[in-house]
Amino acid sequence: MAMKVAVSLISFLLLSAYVAEAQVFNVKKYGAKPNSDISKALLSAWKDACASKSRSQVVVPGGTYKLNEVLFEGPCKAPVDMKVQGTLQANGDHSAFKTDGWVTFQHIDGFSLSGGGTFDGQGAHAWSKVNCHEKRNCGRPPINIRFNYVSNAEVHDITSLNSKNFHINLLGCKSFNIQHISIVTPENSPNTDGIHIGRSNGIKILDTSIKTGDDCISMGDGTHEVDIEKVTCGPGHGISVGSLGKYPNEQPVSGIRVKNCTLRNTMNGVRIKTWPSSPGQSTASDMHFDNILMDNVGNPILIDQEYCPWGQCKLQVPSKVKISNVSFKNIRGTSTTHDAVKLVCSKSLPCENVEIGTIDLKYHGPEGAAKTTCLNIRPKFSGQQNPVTCSKKS
Ligand SMILES: *[C@@H]1O[C@H](CO)[C@@H](O)[C@H](O)[C@H]1NC(C)=O
Numbered sequence: 271m272a273m274k275v276a277v278s279l280i281s282f283l284l285l286s287a288y289v290a291e292a293q294v295f296n297v298k299k300y301g302a303k304p305n306s307d308i309s310k311a312l313l314s315a316w317k318d319a320c321a322s323k324s325r326s327q328v329v330v331p332g333g334t335y336k337l338n339e340v341l342f343e344g345p346c347k348a349p350v351d352m353k354v355q356g357t358l359q360a361n362g363d364h365s366a367f368k369t370d371g372w373v374t375f376q377h378i379d380g381f382s383l384s385g386g387g388t389f390d391g392q393g394a395h396a397w398s399k400v401n402c403h404e405k406r407n408c409g410r411p412p413i414n415i416r417f418n419y420v421s422n423a424e425v426h427d428i429t430s431l432n433s434k435n436f437h438i439n440l441l442g443c444k445s446f447n448i449q450h451i452s453i454v455t456p457e458n459s460p461n462t463d464g465i466h467i468g469r470s471n472g473i474k475i476l477d478t479s480i481k482t483g484d485d486c487i488s489m490g491d492g493t494h495e496v497d498i499e500k501v502t503c504g505p506g507h508g509i510s511v512g513s514l515g516k517y518p519n520e521q522p523v524s525g526i527r528v529k530n531c532t533l534r535n536t537m538n539g540v541r542i543k544t545w546p547s548s549p550g551q552s553t554a555s556d557m558h559f560d561n562i563l564m565d566n567v568g569n570p571i572l573i574d575q576e577y578c579p580w581g582q583c584k585l586q587v588p589s590k591v592k593i594s595n596v597s598f599k600n601i602r603g604t605s606t607t608h609d610a611v612k613l614v615c616s617k618s619l620p621c622e623n624v625e626i627g628t629i630d631l632k633y634h635g636p637e638g639a640a641k642t643t644c645l646n647i648r649p650k651f652s653g654q655q656n657p658v659t660c661s662k663k664s
C-alpha cells in the first residue's frame with residue numbers, strides 16, 4: 271500500500287513537473303477563430319510564452335487563419351516552441367506590408383518551429399508586379415519567414431508555400447537546424463529562393479524538399495559552417511554560394527558542405543557565383559560538394575566569377591573574391607546544357623586548390639557530348655571524369 275502511494279506520488283510529481291515545464295499558450299484561448307485574422311491573438315500568446323520562466327509552447331491548432339505582418343521579438347526568459355498545425359495566410363497585396371518580412375522571429379536564443387502547418391504567402395499577385403530580379407534596386411516584397419539573430423533553434427515539419435519573395439531567410443543565426451520541411455512555389459515565380467543564409471554560423475539543412483522559381487538554397491556573405499544533406503531541389507536554380515562581391519564590406523564565406531543531394535529539372539546544379547567589378551575584396555573557401563545526383567540539370571557544376579545578369583556590371587573588371595579549397599566529388603547524372611562543367615575563375619585572383627573527383631555527367635543534344643570549360647584555374651584530379659575536365663586547356 272505504502273509502495274502504491276509512493277508510486278502515485280512520484281507520478282504526480284513527475285506529471286506536475288512536466289506540466290510546469292511545458293506551459294501551453296494556445297491562440298484559441300486568446301480569441302483566435304478559423305477563417306479570421308489571428309495576428310493579435312498570436313502576438314499576445316507569443317508575449318506570454320516569451321515571458322514564461324520555463325520552456326513554453328505556442329500553439330496554432332488546425333484550421334485556416336489570416337495573419338498580418340508579425341514580429342516575434344525576443345529575448346525570451348526561456349526557450350519557446352511554436353507549433354503551427356493549421357494554415358496561415360498572408361495578405362496577397364504586397365503593398366500592404368511595411369517591411370520585407372511577413373513572419374519574423376528576432377533576437378531569440380532557444381526556439382523551435384514545427385507542427386505540420388503551412389505558411390502560405392499568397393505570392394501570385396506580387397510575382398506579376400515586382401521586377402526585383404531584373405533591377406539592382408527596387409522595393410522588395412516580404413519574405414515568408416525571417417529569422418534575425420536566432421540561435422539554438424530548430425525548424426522542422428512545416429511547409430512554406432507561395433512566398434512573394436525568398437521563403438526562409440536566416441540572418442545572424444547560430445546553431446540552427448532545419449529538418450524535414452517542404453518549400454513549394456511554381457517554377458515561374460521570380461526571386462523565390464527556398465532558403466537564404468547570410469552572416470550565420472553552424473546551420474544544418476537536412477531531409478528537405480524545395481520546389482521553387484529561384485535558388486533552392488543560397489548562401490550569402492558571412493556564412494560559415496553549413497551542412498546541407500539529403501535535400502531534393504527542383505524546379506529552381508540549384509544550390510548556390512553567392513552571389514558574392516556585389517556590395518562593399520562583404521564578409522568571407524567558409525565551411526560549406528553539400529552532401530547526398532538530388533537536383534531534378536533545375537536550371538543549375540551546384541554553383542559558386544561572384545560579381546565582376548566588386549567594390550571590395552573578399553574570400554570564399556572550404557566548400558565541398560559530394561555525392562550529388564543531377565537529373566536533367568543545366569550547368570551541373572559551375573564556378574562563375576563573371577556573374578553579371580541583365581548587364582548590371584562591368585564584365586571587364588575581374589572579380590575580387592578569392593575562391594580556394596573547393597571540391598566536387600561523386601557528381602553524376604544528366605545535363606540539359608552542353609556545358610556540364612564550367613569553372614570560370616577570376617583573372618586577377620585565380621581559383622586555388624580546387625579538387626575534381628569522380629564526375630559522370632551525360633548530355634544528349636545537338637552540340638554533341640558534354641563539354642567542360644576552365645578559365646584561371648588548375649584543378650587537382652582524383653577518380654574519373656566524364657566528360658574529361660579541363661583537357662589541355664588550363
Ligand atoms: C550519403 O550517401 C552515402 C553513399 O550513398 C552513404 O554511405 C551515406 O550514409 C549517406 N549519408 C547520409 C547522411 O545519408
Ligand SMILES: *[C@@H]1O[C@H](CO)[C@@H](O)[C@H](O)[C@H]1NC(C)=O
Pocket residue numbers: 555556594595623
Ligand atoms: C586551404 O587548405 C589548406 C590545407 O589543405 C590550409 O592550409 C589553408 O589554410 C586553407 N585555406 C583557406 C583559405 O581555407
